[in-house]
Amino acid sequence: MKFCENQMTDNFLKNLIKQSKDSIPGKVFTQAKNCFIDFLACTLAGAKAFYEKDLAYIDSLEFGNGASSVIGLPPKCSLQTAALINGMNSHVMELDDGHRKGAVHVGGTIFSALLPVAEKEKISMQDFLYGAIIGYETTIRLACAVQPGNKLRGYHATGTCGTVGATMAIAAALHFDFEQMKSAFSAAVTSAAGVLEMQEDNADLKPLNVGRAAMDAVSAAYLGKARFKAPNDALGGKRGFLAVMTDEAKISFLKDFENDSFSIMSIYNKPYASCRHTHPAIEAAMKIRQQPGFLLDEVESVCVHTYKLAVAGHDHKLVDGVNSAKMSMPYSVAVALFTGNAGLNEFSKANVADQRILDIAQKIDVVADDEFTALCPQRRAALVDVKTKTGLFSARIDYPKGEPENPLTPEEFRQKIEGLMSFAGYSKDVCEKLIDIVYRPEFTIDEVINLL
Template sequence: MTNQIIQHIRSITPESISQEIFQQTKKCLVDYLAVTIPGVCSFSNKTLNYIQTIGHGSENATIIGLNCKTDMQTAALINGMNAHVIELDDGHRHGALHIGSTIFSALLAVAEKEDLSSEDFLYGAIIGYEVTVRLACAVQPGNKLKGYHATGTCGTVGATMAIAAALGFDEEQMKSALSAAVTCAAGVLEMQEDNADYKPLNVGRAAMDAVAAAYLGKARFTPPFDAIGGKRGFLKVMTDEPKTKYITEFDKNSPLAIMQIYMKTYAACRHTHPAIEAALTLRKKYSFLPQDIASIEVEAYKLAVAGHDHTDILGISSAKMSLPFSVSLALCKGCVGMDAFNEENVKNETILALTKKVVVKENEELSSWVPKKRASILHITMTDGRVFTHQVDYPKGEPENPLSDNEIEEKFISLAMSSGFTMEHCNDILHTIKQPSFKLKTLLEKLN
């Protein structure tokens, strides 16, 4: 199976990729930068302490937003963590994972040392998305049910192949790099519990290990025959029910994975988004007050219940994982962006009281729709007996309900300006990326 997926990605040449796909990749890059820049603020003191402890290394890779350079692996680690911390990074519904935060963090880490052209960089990203999503679709939902975070497990391999493609590896080097990535693949979902900081580490570590795996492959270390499909390979370890068709069957008429992703508008786990959108819709339509709500019921699919139904909120990270809190925040404040998940709201008595009134339960029909749809049904019962109900099948940002180019640019400007960038600075960055060809070193300089 390893050879089959390598043959597939080698068949996707730069010449075979349409301008529409390259434009989509630039859109993903803008979205990545939109979430990474404010992410810097979340961990800045801890990040600086970490860098000071381990040293700056060779200083050939930029840490976005901190105006400093370090070695490639450390830059990939820090940028990857920062890209995921505010929970606004892109993802894939079928694969149930985030993608761009790992892929772009790994690619940017090698871009300066290798003096990558924007064309090779974007091509690498397209391949990285393809591999990540195919692996994720092959192991889900079993990977998540085992407690793995596919963003880390599948993302390590995808980010490695992104670098391999961008650097023009031959088939032997690609197989070596992919095999190295498979044995590095890791990430567990327990990291999202108890208000821990370490869920973003699953992203950062994947990007960091991708750099190491790629250069091991470049050096031509000898791999096993089949790291993906072997008797103790990736598929056997990561799921009890592998869907091998995603690794062995390739339809040239099917869209590439990067055209099938979602982008986020709400700064909470994607599993909460259908219910959040339903809450915002009902709030706008009926203009009720939080204190007039007697109870709330969220019907969701199975994967959105476990790990997301808690009503004891321990902090911001805990709040972002909680369906009850996210719905209550939407109903009380009318917004669920990055700024809404703050210490004040996490301790707000009205929001917390409403959170306790929320019950989350599995709807088996909704579970049966996954992964074609990830829907929620929200029922709000008022103290006067009225019941308001709304169902959302495709929250904003899904391929069926996409964010436009302008909406992504607005997301970037809003988040970057909230982190201290000026409008002129934001427009300068966007102008650079919009060019048919641009210098990655120039772009990275503009990000500090």
């Protein structure tokens, strides 16, 4: 693939630099705080779920030696290991934020990389949040530029684009000059990786794509800080990021920066503990459940009509564990029909083994719809048709809860944070203290770490 642009790396980085800390509106910094709180809650819950595996990994590799804190775990580790474990744990519950058009999870990689660096370097709250904003900008723009080709090639954009975004977050927070930033960016490009096969067969390793991206971002950032010389164009070169990651790059996302538009403002916040592709159908199932005359016992068949990218890898009816269930459209719709929800509890081991839910899942087919495929990624829509003994019940969702067009209310967001922290074993009082710290005009990373 040949690109007509010259020096794409330099031009992209110059656009990023134009988004100076002083030019960013207060509402954007508030959004970064929202994202940070969401990350912390997701990561604490993930640390609870992966606690024994995390400790076994740390003990075998480092014996708990190091100076960097791991969210929700007692031992301290190296910078890179802390970023790795935090990143993995942030994605375990499938409730971390993301971006519709980029088909990418964002906050997990960025904050997992930023946090141990901020702890080490004593980064101020404003610089920490500024780094996060630049990281979101980088990840989302790169992901939008390479999708859907990146996904179709089997890559997980959270790993590929997230590595680069998390690196730029650190570079911005540490005030790298242009030479350092280009070196770090290029090191991140050659580190970018992550394949979607990790979500198959009830595997535990999909979160590794997040953790590895954060870990490699730390290494890439410090290579940049040390001024390792970069190639001329790691982004647009003939064997660069775009050429490798997609068949057709959407260059406009890499050069059309608007001063009043920040990518962090366009993320989604997940209310349901499953892959985002399942959420429109989940909400449609919930609406059907409330329709007059609908009786679950009378369901004969269910058809989910949705966009093509939501079908492959998500249409399996047989689930052999929690991770498999979180990726399954049939299970997700079935549990929503059965319980009226799709939160943490609905994806528990007990529910995933509940034969009543599994029987409903066997009745659910998932098909690609031409209209919805054409609408994607502007909309991620689904139409659910449920045929019962007495008639047909249908519901369509174009913007599932959590999208910018249909955001969580402040109360819904708070309930999500409280629910995740409760799962992790933290009291409501600790949750309130965390929220108070992060939303103060000034806070330190040590205050957050010491509380948790």
